[in-house]
Amino acid sequence: xxxxxxKISGGKARGIxxxxxxSLSFLGGVDPxxxxxxxxxxxxxxxxIRGKILVFPRGKGSTVGSYVIYQLKKNGVAPAAIVVxxxxxxxxxxxxxAGIPMVDKVDIGKIxxxxxxxxxxxxxxxxxxx
Amino acid sequence: xYLTKExxxxxxxxxxxxxxxxxxxxxxLGEIYGADSLIPIKNAQVAGVSYKNIGDAGIEFLxxxxxxxxxxxxxxxxxxxxxGEEPFMEKQREILELYRAMGIEITSTCTPYYGANLPKxxxxxxxxxxxxVVFANSIIGARTNREGGPSSLAAAIxxxxxxxxxxxxxxxxxxxxxxxxxxxRNFVDYSFLGYYLGKTLKNDVPYFKGLNPxxxxxxxxxxxxxxxxxSIALYHVEGHTPEYKEALEDKVExxxxxxxxxxxxxxxxxxxxxxxxxxxIGCPHASIQEVKEIAKLLKIREKSPKIPVLITASRxxxxxxxxxxxxxxIERYNGKIIADVCLIVSPVEKxxxxxxxxxxxxxxxFSSFGLKVRLEDTExxxxxxx
Numbered sequence: 246x247x248x249x250x251x252k253i254s255g256g257k258a259r260g261i262x263x264x265x266x267x268s269l270s271f272l273g274g275v276d277p278x279x280x281x282x283x284x285x286x287x288x289x290x291x292x293x294i295r296g297k298i299l300v301f302p303r304g305k306g307s308t309v310g311s312y313v314i315y316q317l318k319k320n321g322v323a324p325a326a327i328v329v330x331x332x333x334x335x336x337x338x339x340x341x342x343a344g345i346p347m348v349d350k351v352d353i354g355k356i357x358x359x360x361x362x363x364x365x366x367x368x369x370x371x372x373x374x375x
Numbered sequence: 376x377y378l379t380k381e382x383x384x385x386x387x388x389x390x391x392x393x394x395x396x397x398x399x400x401x402x403x404l405g406e407i408y409g410a411d412s413l414i415p416i417k418n419a420q421v422a423g424v425s426y427k428n429i430g431d432a433g434i435e436f437l438x439x440x441x442x443x444x445x446x447x448x449x450x451x452x453x454x455x456x457x458x459g460e461e462p463f464m465e466k467q468r469e470i471l472e473l474y475r476a477m478g479i480e481i482t483s484t485c486t487p488y489y490g491a492n493l494p495k496x497x498x499x500x501x502x503x504x505x506x507x508v509v510f511a512n513s514i515i516g517a518r519t520n521r522e523g524g525p526s527s528l529a530a531a532i533x534x535x536x537x538x539x540x541x542x543x544x545x546x547x548x549x550x551x552x553x554x555x556x557x558x559x560r561n562f563v564d565y566s567f568l569g570y571y572l573g574k575t576l577k578n579d580v581p582y583f584k585g586l587n588p589x590x591x592x593x594x595x596x597x598x599x600x601x602x603x604x605x606s607i608a609l610y611h612v613e614g615h616t617p618e619y620k621e622a623l624e625d626k627v628e629x630x631x632x633x634x635x636x637x638x639x640x641x642x643x644x645x646x647x648x649x650x651x652x653x654x655x656i657g658c659p660h661a662s663i664q665e666v667k668e669i670a671k672l673l674k675i676r677e678k679s680p681k682i683p684v685l686i687t688a689s690r691x692x693x694x695x696x697x698x699x700x701x702x703x704x705i706e707r708y709n710g711k712i713i714a715d716v717c718l719i720v721s722p723v724e725k726x727x728x729x730x731x732x733x734x735x736x737x738x739x740x741f742s743s744f745g746l747k748v749r750l751e752d753t754e755x756x757x758x759x760x761x
Contacts, residue, residue: 251406253403253406253407254399254403277431277432307428308422308423308503308523308524308525308526309423309428309429309430309432309433309524311523311524311525312423312429312430312432312433312435312436312525313432315432315435315436316431316432316435316436319435332403332407333407334404334407334523334526335523337400337403337404337407338400338403338404338523338525338526338529339525341396341399341400341403342396342400342436342525349407
């Protein structure tokens with residue numbers, strides 16, 4: 246299944262989808278050392294985002310979250326790509342400085358955790374294996 | 376979004392990695408928020424300075440950015456730093472040096488407009504620090520969105536910002552009329568009002584009726600408190616702020632603020648003096664007039680308070696206070712002016728159980744760290760403290 250979105254941060258990636266239906270705060274919500282979600286309100290708490298295609302509606306919280314995304318990348322535990330419904334400043338900035346492919350304006354209701362996903366952020370295209 | 380030939384080249388990496396990353400951020404934000412182009416800015420104010428806030432993640436990014444040759448291309452000032460024990464301070468000094476290496480004036484204040492960075496009416500600027508953003512927009516009439524640390528830094532490096540939001544005339548009009556029926560007179564009344572409205576309003580541009588602010592500091596606190604408890608970035612006050620005449624359109628929602636609305640805030644921050652370990656004044660950083668008033672009140676009181684009076688201010692204001700003799704008076708009565716530092720971004724919860732302040736913004740943050748808070752006017756803070 247092909248989904249269309251909009252490029253926020255360029256690049257291509259493939260991997261297993263990890264899907265949350267809730268807004269995500271990177272500062273305080275994700276452990277920058279391990280890439281494990283620790284936000285107690287998150288529906289993917291305890292999951293590792295390392296190497297995943299991380300799918301969630303939108304970012305929230307402190308603008309320092311951008312730097313946390315950068316640190317995840319430096320520590321080798323960043324997601325392979327980020328797919329959101331609606332990009333906002335924090336996650337968009339983080340994805341760009343970390344060089345993580347990111348696409349927004351995607352109907353994320355069509356993606357489920359565990360599916361294999363290919364992201365071509367330059368074209369704003371997502372391919373979900375059914 | 377339209378990009379000039381030069382901007383396209385920067386985006387393609389022709390001018391190096393740091394400029395490329397910076398413009399990528401601006402272009403992405405421009406696309407997200409529907410900007411038609413990038414516009415030149417006159418200056419920038421960059422947040423993301425305290426080690427408590429940006430942590431090792433921030434240091435790592437700043438270090439890599441400096442190594443990649445990042446330099447600001449417009450006049451840029453900096454937000455306050457944190458204060459603490461070692462090794463906190465070592466990290467804090469490293470952050471300041473990294474910003475200095477980018478060509479930023481390491482002024483370290485949330486009130487650049489009291490010294491190193493005062494824009495003029497109509498200037499497009501890229502400021503982070505929510506209290507400075509709302510001051511610049513509302514009281515000066517400069518134009519800035521509510522930037523985060525990284526996006527204001529990106530704008531400072533490129534010298535441009537995406538043209539959307541509060542850079543556009545049509546988004547600067549009032550979205551709600553706030554009729555103030557409650558008695559709002561002293562500094563702390565503006566804290567109560569701002570605290571309440573930040574929680575009540577959404578992403579609004581409020582237009583105040585019935586307010587008669589006696590000083591600039593009152594307006595400073597009103598905006599800072601609204602921006603802390605909410606996301607207000609611009610407000611107008613009938614008869615007092617520079618854009619109020621063009622701000623009102625027909626059909627705008629109206630609300631009233633009564634005495635009882637502010638009572639809720641007063642009751643929330645009414646902790647007994649016995650639980651207070653320090654008085655904190657200067658959030659946002661105190662002006663020289665505020666410092667003068669504190670010195671005067673301490674003289675009237677004559678006896679030193681048992682708990683310290685901590686005044687945070689910019690180095691510019693501290694230098695004036697030194698010269699004018701206020702620092703000496705304040706220090707004589709168990710007070711201290713701490714320059715270029717913000718206690719909100721310092722590990723205060725390790726030092727104090729309770730804080731008394733006149734600031735709605737400080738009350739909001741201190742209570743969020745689990746501290747007990749007494750919110751009171753300057754005069755009562757100084758004269759009634761144990």
